[in-house]
Amino acid sequence: MEFSLAGEILSSFELHHFYRPLETIEHPQPQTAIKRAKMTLKDHLHLRSSVSHHPDDDKDKEKEKEDESTARKLFRRLKSGGKSDDESDNESPKLRSDSEAEVVIELPPAADFHVHLRDGSMMETVTPTIENGGVNLVYVMPNLVPPLTDPAAAIAYMSRLQPLSPSTTFLPTLYLHPSITPATIATAASMGIVGVKSYPRGLTTNSDSGVLSYEQFYPVFQAMSDHDIVLNLHGECPSTPSEDVAGIEDEDITILNAESKFLPTLLSIHKAFPKLRIVLEHCTTAAAVEAVRSCGPTVAGTITAHHLFLTIDNWADDPFCFCKPVAKLPADRAALLAAATSGDTKFFLGTDSAPHPKPAKQGRSGKTVAGVFTQPYAVQLVAEAFDKVGKADKETLEGFCCKFGRDFYKVKEKGIENGQDKRRIVLMRGLGEKVVKEVGGGEGAVVPFRAGEGVWSLKWIE
Numbered sequence: 001m002e003f004s005l006a007g008e009i010l011s012s013f014e015l016h017h018f019y020r021p022l023e024t025i026e027h028p029q030p031q032t033a034i035k036r037a038k039m040t041l042k043d044h045l046h047l048r049s050s051v052s053h054h055p056d057d058d059k060d061k062e063k064e065k066e067d068e069s070t071a072r073k074l075f076r077r078l079k080s081g082g083k084s085d086d087e088s089d090n091e092s093p094k095l096r097s098d099s100e101a102e103v104v105i106e107l108p109p110a111a112d113f114h115v116h117l118r119d120g121s122m123m124e125t126v127t128p129t130i131e132n133g134g135v136n137l138v139y140v141m142p143n144l145v146p147p148l149t150d151p152a153a154a155i156a157y158m159s160r161l162q163p164l165s166p167s168t169t170f171l172p173t174l175y176l177h178p179s180i181t182p183a184t185i186a187t188a189a190s191m192g193i194v195g196v197k198s199y200p201r202g203l204t205t206n207s208d209s210g211v212l213s214y215e216q217f218y219p220v221f222q223a224m225s226d227h228d229i230v231l232n233l234h235g236e237c238p239s240t241p242s243e244d245v246a247g248i249e250d251e252d253i254t255i256l257n258a259e260s261k262f263l264p265t266l267l268s269i270h271k272a273f274p275k276l277r278i279v280l281e282h283c284t285t286a287a288a289v290e291a292v293r294s295c296g297p298t299v300a301g302t303i304t305a306h307h308l309f310l311t312i313d314n315w316a317d318d319p320f321c322f323c324k325p326v327a328k329l330p331a332d333r334a335a336l337l338a339a340a341t342s343g344d345t346k347f348f349l350g351t352d353s354a355p356h357p358k359p360a361k362q363g364r365s366g367k368t369v370a371g372v373f374t375q376p377y378a379v380q381l382v383a384e385a386f387d388k389v390g391k392a393d394k395e396t397l398e399g400f401c402c403k404f405g406r407d408f409y410k411v412k413e414k415g416i417e418n419g420q421d422k423r424r425i426v427l428m429r430g431l432g433e434k435v436v437k438e439v440g441g442g443e444g445a446v447v448p449f450r451a452g453e454g455v456w457s458l459k460w461i462e
């Protein structure tokens, strides 16, 4: 495939940075160092594949094979919060050897079609954990502060992420906002923006600039349909104000029925734009699964790893299990597990991994914030959940974690993934691994989902 280097010439720092051999990037400082560049996604991928074809690569090939990747080295350092292994708060249990694993499953690298990687120091903490979760392609959410409403800003954000996990493909999105017009969509398409995410206003983290009414965006949706850009829906309705004591049973909305009340909106957008590819993000109910199934092939649903474990009781007294949409009833969780393991190509992995500093999750500034952090264990958690229903087999995991999402997003057809990665991931059960207690250090430390509990192991092989 031919890529052209359109737009402005990159600054010498940026070129230097992208062309450096991957293993020599020791401590990237993307925040301060990378200026905004008018690159397209394909320019970006082109630079990455140039990196992997650098002639010096051959010389160092043997050595590189022995080395861990930059991302994994960074993650190891982050696990210990910058401390040495002896000082670390994270226990390092003695693991059994790979040959003692009870179950071994080899897969291609997974794709995660819903991640929050933030910006600044949090970005530097969480982005190197992507590989640990078995993933080499991520679809990155735009709810930064301020939100990513401008295509050039979204592509520049990808350039800040790239050095932190050099082997990962980052796919950019825009934040649906009144400033986005059909002309913005045309520009976004020409620059390689893959989708536009809609947040209902005020319902979750950084959604203050979100949507109040969907009809006002119909001309934008038409342009998205014409340019084959995906619409990603956070599918919840706002709650009835809590001071409203009248209470009308059928009309009341709380976080428990916020998703099912949204489903008619999904159906009406699909009816108005049958060719528009739509993803109902982080489905949490049996009703959502049914709604996605009832639509044509242009509508799909993502399912997170944590919603395969959680029900209401878990988040009711544990802020580290609280996210939006909240986990629902056991029957809903069963419906999600059934959909994810069914082989139905409409359902695929989107972890909605959403890191927040530990003090913010603990509500130290008033109330807790929504988001469960699963990035370092994305595929391991899915394997464990599938195992509980006897479905942790290669075909089922590969469909849900690696294949169906890539197919829906036309990753191959559109050439939006760097195809140089020939590695595989190996999942192993029973080695005695535990989820680390924290990632990163100090006030910015993030507590992962199921911290301290047993977890499947994962390694990368060439």
Ligand SMILES: O=C1C[C@@H](C(=O)O)NC(=O)N1
Pocket: 116, 143, 204, 205, 206, 234, 322, 323, 324, 325, 352, 354, 355, 370, 371, 372
């Ligand atoms: O939709 C979202 C956003 C996310 C975040 O923290 O950005 N956290 C959530 O729990 N749900």
